[in-house]
Amino acid sequence: MENKVFSKDEWLEGIKALQSEYKVFVPVKAGDFHKFVRLEEQTIPDLDYQNTRLSPKSLVYPESERMFEFSTDENDPDYNILKEAQKDFGPQAIIGLRPCDAHGFLIVKRNFDNPEYKDPWWVRRYEASTLVGLGCNEPCGTCFCSSVGGGPFDEEGLDVLLFDLEDQYLAKALTEKGSTLLAKLDGGSEASDKELSKAEEVKKAAQEKISSKVDTSKLADKDVLELFNAPFWEDLAFACINCGTCTFLCPTCWCFDIQDEVYQKIGDRIRNWDACMFPLFTLHGSGHNPRSEKFQRVRQRFMHKLKYYVDKYGNGVQCSGCGRCVQFCPVNIDIRHVIELMNSH
């Protein structure tokens, strides 16, 4: 597969031109943070960023999604019959996402694309997406991707990986989809050996800058009931206010709710992100609630990510090490600390 070098200007022009064939998403600065938006005329992409506050999961799995439409008008011949909402699943390119977030998509894929069932919306959007990653030259103090099977220049789950070499990008095609996208860009030249070795150096330097490490290798062998019954959950959960921020920002949290909405006899069945942090998540119609207490919900979040998922798929933890939950939890609950508690129990 090819490695191409683009000047930064060339690259920006190139992705603008991609709009004729792809819906292009890029990071932009919005207030104090960055977020992914659809590239349009006035958009100013900003690839000089650490990471977006919200993960890019919403580009494949929107926060709110219309699943079906129906009419509740008894005079309508199709009264009460659900029809799939028509949508555009045309090609989309996500430019400049971080390798941890691409890893996040692979984790979520195990849930939405499994041997028994395929989630039609997630799968179609994911398959239509070309993921152009941007390696992290300067990982943050909360990044622990290398402890969960990733790394600042990890290629897994990406179609193209970009190396920021000061005034140029080296673009490494990793899949057919990636090559196809690169072939559509004007300019650029085949990377020289010198540029390739510079990319290797940048990568190595970044890997060495990851200061945060935690051992996730012991979790698989732990006894699930012993962890479940461990004494530390109540203490850990004490400060949690069940705000759900951690799940909302997380690229690997996938839980959702389904609701019907009707306005003037036109109805939609909609799915919305939901979270195990909320008591309503598990409340039965009878009033019974298996996770009525806060510590049970906190325990569920961490046990799901760090034990149930590990046991179910045998493929590591349900966490990409992006550090968002660590950065944005208002009461400083830190998943790395939880892993250590679980390790030493």
Next chain:
Amino acid sequence: MDNPYLPYPVRIEEIITETEDKNLKTFKFVFLNPEDEEKFSYIPGQFAELSVPGKGEIPIGIASSPTEKGFVSFTVNKVGLVTTHLHNMKVGEIMGIRGPLGNWYPWEEMEGKNVVIIGGGFAFTTLRSSIVYMLHPDNRPKFEDIIVVYGARSPGMLLYKDELAAWEQRDDIQMHITVDATDDPDWKYNVGFVPTITEQKITSSENAIAIVCGPPIMIKFTQPVLEKLGFPPERIILSLEMRMKCGIGMCGRCNIGDQYVCKDGPVFSLAQLKKMPPEY
């Protein structure tokens, strides 16, 4: 791509009020597209999502048996948003069902064994499906004795009263119907809680498998009775309830440990449950 969230359209064919408090109704549905009936091929113990457009979906055990053709039926307790709306719907109205979902009772394992069925309250629905299925002439020879303990609060709260009476008359099924209490002088059956009646009527666990469905309190007190009778946890089968949405293991809501009750369950053996976090 098949859409596992898309319900089959159905018409309400019949509505039967089951209990004296009118809180339980059985709904018989007919598929609008006959080929959907074939696709909805189920095994007793499974459930489906009943879809009331505009209100939502609810997981409900399938109360009919696959040996009954031309319809599927469900018995629904009125508790909240969707169930209340469903109770107000009328024969002829259109809605949806999505499924079949979940696993089923361990039919292969049950072959050649005595089957002890213990049910309480409105959780008798998939047990009704199972009994009708086993009593079908094609299936009856596959099982040894069939013994049923079924209890409700009062005689008026029993489900499927006509069928119960008919089963009482048969000699290929032993029925032990009970109520918590009654002042009806004509009541011919047992009075007492399900665990007590189980203790009195079930005499052996030999070559037997027990299926238990009911409110948590009933399950809690029936379990030690069965263990005392010598049922090993592998041969005590339970069907669980959790709040559900997707029914296909994707929305993340109904887990117990790494198991999704909607997809890996709702049927679990006590042996399996003992290895899972007690969070249900």
